[in-house]
Amino acid sequence: MTAPATDEALWLRRYRPAPEAAARLLCFPHAGGSASYFRPMAEALAPRVEVVAVQYPGRQDRFREPCLDSVADLVDRVQPLVASWSDRPLVLFGHSMGSLLAFELALRLRDGRSGPPVAHLFASGRRGPSTVREETPVHTLDDDGILDDLARLGGTDLSLLEDAWLRRTVIDCVRADYRAIETYPCPPDAVLDCPVTVLVGDDDPKTTLEEAGAWRSHTTGPFARRVFPGGHFYLSERWAEVCAVLGEAFDGIAAGAVATRSGSE
Structure with missing residues (x-):
């Protein structure tokens, strides 16, 4: 499956292009979020790492497009765009x-x-993919229930939602x-072989x-859990610390690439 060239401009954003970077980091935003959330990460890691952020339909400059409500459908759109990315190691951050x-x-x-195998997966602010909570699915709540959930998590300036059109869009x-994440059918035996850091x-x-530690069962590779002060959106206050953790991983990836080249000479 080959993606039209225009799809890349719609779905993928590079806030600090780094064509000479030794590695590429593909970032997936949170529910209701947008690619621009990762601008601080792009600023911090360039030019060493090329940070590419996914822009989902239905928000910001894609507000006229219908939202997709399936993990599979969203990944179906992104996968063809990365299929040719074999020029440097690929790391994923969600x-x-x-x-x-x-x-x-x-x-x-x-x-x-x-497409290129993933060199490292970073999973932030999410329980293990096959871990299910016995609670009312958020997507089945009425509008007030969804707004209450947003308020509980923080990270959203609810005063902006006084505008009726913006509130409806959000x-x-x-x-x-x-609905996408609460209906995602992840079996317990879905297992990666790359390093996973939660x-x-x-x-x-x-x-x-x-629940964060439950990611351990979803990889046969190295696993680590890093805990930061803060709530669901701890990341907004901890960009420097998180980028330092990423930097450690990229150091290891670079060292491995050098060793592989040396061994083949």
């Missing part, structure tokens, strides 16, 4: 909902036939995004430390 999309993409790339996006806030109402 926050909250984005962690599931990154995981699903990594599963599809395991064999290296559909609620529709969040509902579709939650990052979580110590006061996250959506993900306990135990």
Whole structure:
């Protein structure tokens, strides 16, 4: 499956292009979020790493497009865009909902036939993909229920939603995004072979430390859990610390690439 060239401009954003970077980081936003959330990460890691952020339909400059409400459908749109990315190591980073999309993409790339295999997966603010909570699905709540959930998590300036059109747009996006993650059929035996690092806030109402640790069963590769002060959107206050963790991984990837080249000479 080959994606039209125009799709890349719609779906992928480079806020700090880094054509000479040794590695590429593909970032997936949270439910209701947009690519611009990762601008601080792009600024911090360039030019060493090329940061590419996914822009989902239905928000910001794509507000006229209908939202997609399936993890599979979203990844179907992104996968063809990365299929030719074999020029440098690929690392995936997802926050909250984005962690599931990154995981699903990594599963599809395991064999290296559909695109470059993933060198490392970072899952932020999300419990293990096969871990299910016994609670009312957010996507089935009424509008007030969704707004209450947004208020509980923080990260959204609710005063902006006094505008009726913007409130409707945000609620529709969040509902579709939650339907995607709350209906994602991840079997317990869906397992990667790349390193997985899970990052979580110590006061996250959506993900306990135990639930974050459940990612361990979804890889045969190295696993690490990094805990930061804060709630579900700890990342907004901890860009420097998170980028330092990413930097450690990229150091290891670079060292491995050098060793591979040396061994083949």
